[in-house]
Amino acid sequence: MSEDDEIVQAFLEESRENLDRLDRDLVALEATPGDPELLASVFRTVHTIKGTCGFLGFSRLESLAHVGESLLGALRDGELAMDAAITTSLLQLIDALRAAMDRIQSTGAEGGDEHSDVIADLKRHLPANGPQQATPTADPVRVEPVPESPHPAPSDAVAEEDRPPADQVNSPIAPEPVPALASTVETSVRIDVTVLDRLLDLVGELVLASSQVNELAKDPPDGPLAVPCRQLRLVTDELQDCVMEARLQPVGLVIGKFRRIARDLATSMGKQVVVEFEGEDVGVDKAVNEALKDPLLHLVRNAIDHGLESPTDRVAAGKPAHGRLAIRTSHENGRVQVEVSDDGRGIDAARLVEQAISIGTLTVEEANELTRAESLRLIFRPGLTTKEEVSNISGRGVGMDAVQSGLESVGGSIDITSEPGTGTIFKIAVPLTLSIMPVLITKCAGQRYAIPQVDVEEVVHLGAEEVPASINHIHGARIQNLRGQLLPLLDLAGELGVPSTPSDGSLDFVVVETDGRRFGIVVDSVGDAVGTVVKPLPPATRSIPVFGGVTILGDGGLSLILDTGGLATASGIGSPVKKQASTMPSPRPADATSVLLVTSANGAHFAVHLALVDRLEHFPRASIEHTGRVDVVQYRDGILPLISLADVLPDQQLPNGTELTGGSITHDTESIQAVVCDSASGLVGLVVGSIEDIVPEPTAVGQPVSRRGVSSSLILNERVTELLDIDALVADASVGVPA
């Protein structure tokens, strides 16, 4: 690259930043028209661009900038008042400048575009023959009779003759007040990200070496090395923090652009919006900033297109004509939180539910179970939109699911709250940086494996004596009954094909949730949570789906980082059961209805909708009380009626099945296994022989009802299974409603 090219390159980079700032300042200026500091800043920026264009010989760009400068000068000097039309013209000027710069970047020349339309548009606003002409109000100190730009556009020259005083006021760069200047001076340099990455690597090694030196210096404890070593460690730690910080950039770099986008969108749709920003200086990793861009853009568009009403509707609803869109960024628990809120019409949860049912991602029964918050979350399912008509801006029903998956791919999350008529708030949380990941170190077969903290829900240790009571074996897989919720367990050693370490019968596992699947990873032991620099796996090992990367730990050793999603997929855990694949509808979300498979005491197979299952409990046989026709146990400060499946639904193949007699729970064990269900008349305990499995409910319609208490019979896991109708069972057993 020649020296000239370098200068042009530097000019382009600098100008792009300047243009971004202009976008921001102009929109702000529209809100606070007379703000002298903003006006001065805008004027100065345009002037700088004009000056550099002239210096580099881009004469057409220069004349374009010149007209803008004239207009801004008139604004600054109070000859004109800022309004929406002028703002639009100035924004168009910036677009034209930006387009011209792109052309210079790609072709090296500014091209032949005279920008006459933009120039004419700008000139329209100039006070060509107004009374201001005769009495310029500018501060005389600012007026410097500097010659006009050397390449004025022909039409421009005529205009200048018409109004020399105004131009003389506008064209020169005025000596600005010093304080305003100081605030805009930037003290930054550009550094290649790879250099920063290498710095981070080296600092990591330095930290390692420093801790090794510190180990050596401990003997003797107060030796001559003790003080310098402590110093060394302090400085290295601080250095590490600094290098980490150097990789961060203000989130405003991305969200600052939304000022302009929000304004343009609102204007094009005849809406009025005030955009409020908070926390634009919050620093995030460049990669995180990139990852935030599209989801946030989508939310901003949605808010303006769907959320905000037209000014007349707003006034009619008793709201100010101006809609409000607020983007607040803050640090929260080591994560970056971005809140996008509007005061628009809010989201109609009922409509979302209706739509979800109509496109088949939700059943009516499911819909009845949904809380309002859950209904709102339907917006993240594919194919849903609340907009009646599709506009060219949004409303095609693609997007919110992409927003969610985009955020999740970087370890982020999104949540929604909305009140009809009041507005909608989206809360996004993303990690500060993608390269430093908090992980939980676990041990398995003598090696350390790191689990990303973002996936970790909790860590569970079960003593040897607790294991038999809370672990069920289902088809050889272990399922843990964790506070009433069934949790499949995955044996890490088995999954990785490494020899498992013999244990004393106790069990350690890490509960993780990933892609809507929740399971426990059984390890030998669970260690500390540490922040680590994630490195990609080397090529020879990259195709292993259960690992997401590798990291260097504090002692210099390595730890592979588990990809919990890959682990779940590889093991088939939590995913739709493979055998059922053919009966599963294809676009089924991960949290689709599942059924709990149980057997009755005499071995018949039944299924219960998981949504109805409250908890799984063991009750000591001694605690069962007989009250008239039904058996009950004391449960959660109340009385829980028990229904034995073996009794009320005797196996039809067995002629000696007993009729419904009540009070005849017969088992030979010390305790009974009960599925506590939520029925229309309160909680009820279904006494079962064993818990078998959780499988997705097949959508294929089962055989019609064969008997009371059963809603249909299905083929599940290649066995005839009767789907229970809990309410009918309860009614028939006349167990009544416990208080």
Next chain:
Amino acid sequence: MTDLRVATFRAGDLLLAVDINRVQEVVHSPSITPVPLADPCVTGLFNLRGQIVTAIDARRRLGLPERSPGERIANFIIPSHGTPMSLVVDCEGDVIDVEGDPLEVPQTVDRAIRSIVTGVHELDGSLVLLIDADHMLVAGAG
């Protein structure tokens, strides 16, 4: 091809050699982290001054019998395609100069070896197999 300086090493009962310019250094006992489910030729990863090095076992790559546990090994650090790799060998030998054009690899040599060995030199009555380092260090291609 004449006058090539090579580093020799042993794998099983074979005497092999690699262009000395490819060998960055020899490391003796790094703490290896195995990678379960990886190609069997990958013995694991280790940390070399902040860089993640992939260790490829020469014996497994050549289809030779496993070495017994506790046998001495050496790691030839050989960057390949921009990635730091380590070739795990039985023990490093001398650095020698080989002269003259190499002999062709006999067709009788095992296919797995023939795809990696580029030529054969005779040295004091024994054969030295010259390897293509990049080909040797590709896991799972054998």
